[in-house]
Amino acid sequence: MSQPHQYIALVTSLPDLGKLFTRKSVPISEFRLKQRMSMLEAEHTGLLQELVEITAWAGVAKYDQDLEVIRRANQVVNDLKDYPDLQHLVGTRMETRTLIAALRRRRDGQETAGDIASWGYGRWCGRIKANWSDPAFGLGHFMPWISDAHRFLQAGDHIGMERLTLTQVFRQLDHFGALHEFDFEAVAIYVLRWVIVERWSRYNEDDARDRLATLVEAALGNGSPSGIDPAVTEFPTDNSFAFEGATS
Amino acid sequence: MNEFVVALGWFGLYAPVALGAIGSAWGCALGGSAAIGAMLDSEGGYGRFIGVSLMPSSQVIYGIVIMFSLQQSSIDAANGAALFGIGVLSGFTMLFTGIRQGEVLASAIHASKAKPEIFGISLAPAAVLEGFSVFALVFALVLAGSIPS
Numbered sequence: 001m002s003q004p005h006q007y008i009a010l011v012t013s014l015p016d017l018g019k020l021f022t023r024k025s026v027p028i029s030e031f032r033l034k035q036r037m038s039m040l041e042a043e044h045t046g047l048l049q050e051l052v053e054i055t056a057w058a059g060v061a062k063y064d065q066d067l068e069v070i071r072r073a074n075q076v077v078n079d080l081k082d083y084p085d086l087q088h089l090v091g092t093r094m095e096t097r098t099l100i101a102a103l104r105r106r107r108d109g110q111e112t113a114g115d116i117a118s119w120g121y122g123r124w125c126g127r128i129k130a131n132w133s134d135p136a137f138g139l140g141h142f143m144p145w146i147s148d149a150h151r152f153l154q155a156g157d158h159i160g161m162e163r164l165t166l167t168q169v170f171r172q173l174d175h176f177g178a179l180h181e182f183d184f185e186a187v188a189i190y191v192l193r194w195v196i197v198e199r200w201s202r203y204n205e206d207d208a209r210d211r212l213a214t215l216v217e218a219a220l221g222n223g224s225p226s227g228i229d230p231a232v233t234e235f236p237t238d239n240s241f242a243f244e245g246a247t248s
Numbered sequence: 249m250n251e252f253v254v255a256l257g258w259f260g261l262y263a264p265v266a267l268g269a270i271g272s273a274w275g276c277a278l279g280g281s282a283a284i285g286a287m288l289d290s291e292g293g294y295g296r297f298i299g300v301s302l303m304p305s306s307q308v309i310y311g312i313v314i315m316f317s318l319q320q321s322s323i324d325a326a327n328g329a330a331l332f333g334i335g336v337l338s339g340f341t342m343l344f345t346g347i348r349q350g351e352v353l354a355s356a357i358h359a360s361k362a363k364p365e366i367f368g369i370s371l372a373p374a375a376v377l378e379g380f381s382v383f384a385l386v387f388a389l390v391l392a393g394s395i396p397s
Contacts, residue, residue: 005281008354012285016362028289036288182354 003041008182010039014190017197020170021163026198033194037187044184050076051086051188055093056195066101066119070094073121085185089176089192095122096168099146102128102137107153158212166196250325257328260335261318264388267339268311271346275304278350282357289361296367297357303374304353307346310385314338317392330395334388341384349377 013036015027028036040048053059054076060069073094080086098120102113113120113129120128124139131138136146145168152161173193180186279301286297318331356370 005277008278008281009285009288012282012354012358012361013288015289181358 004182006039006041007184007187010036011182011186011190013039014187017190017193020167020196021200023197023201025201026194028194030198033191037191040184040187044187047079047083047086047184048188048191050079051090052191052195054090055192070119070121083185083188085176085179086188089172089189091122092172093169095124096165096172098122098124098128099137099139099143100149100165102132103146103149103153106132166200170196253325253328253332254323255328256332257323258331260328260330260332261315261323263335263339264311264314264318264342265308265339266311267336268308268314268342268346271343272305272308273346274343275307275346275348275350275353276302278347279304279353279357282354286357286361293364300353300357300371300374301350303371303378304346304349306378307342307349307381310381311339311342314385314388314392317389318395320395320397322397326396330391334391334395338384338388342381345377345381345384349374352377 014033017023017027037045037048054069054073060072063069063072073090077087077090080090101119102116105113105119111132113125113132116125116129124137127139128137134140135150136143140147145164149161149164152158152164170193173189173196177186177189177193180189280298283294283297283301287294290297314335318335320327320331323331352373353371356367356374360367360370
């Protein structure tokens, strides 16, 4: 099958993921998705793994330094030179991460942005540095979600924050997804969406609250939280399957 | 010069079939790929996916009809240019509508898989493209009647 026809068959073989937060389970299992992805060309399989690695938390969690993540993102952007929309997607995702990192740093008491080049990525570093005291870093007029994220962080509403972050990421994917229907970009965007839907489907809000409360208790007191395996309290670091993991 | 016009005439005579066949092949391949993919993700309704993916096959049939209507007892300097003009232009219409029909059918199959209730209405763009092919066919037949034999 020639490449355009191969991608038409691949895209139409993938079930609709629907709207975010509306599904309790993913419409296609990880096993089946991997099976379908075997229709990709070898070069595209490699690029997809790089893309998922840099956009999913599981992929970047192995790096100790922010600079290493930035370097890796630049490398991925360079490897995606034939796919400008995917390059923009990686850039936008890294910028979103930078904004969230800035919000967290400020919440943790950092008084200035400091050496933002060592932990920030993209267009907004200068604005963040210049407007550190502004709740939305001077970007609220066209990215109103930053003010909401600021409020969630101040209130300690981690679930609300997660929901907001995933919504933003999903919107970014929708924006770029609208430009592609039957090509590699469309497949890559589908997989990135799947990662988010799969992650959300694993959440149970009540369990998450209980777990958070237990973790906070354990952090304030001493010792490991009861009933929780220490191995699963960490973010996933196994990147053997790059589709796995968080996206924020 | 006359030989060149005669050659063009033969070219125009066969163009609707050749270009229509390319358009149909291309369009059916696009629609067929979408139908095959959709079948992997569906529990039923395979027949309708395959059925609509074959819609672009009409272009080659129109091309054959145009070829027969253009056929003359002899091709010469008097009718060569007319055969060339009508044949090539109607052939390109079949080629283009066949490919585009395949593309919109692939989109229709993809969309109706997620939302089965739009299956019928999603075929409207493909039907409109079919209408354009029919226009080209009908007016090629009309003009073929006025070619000097």
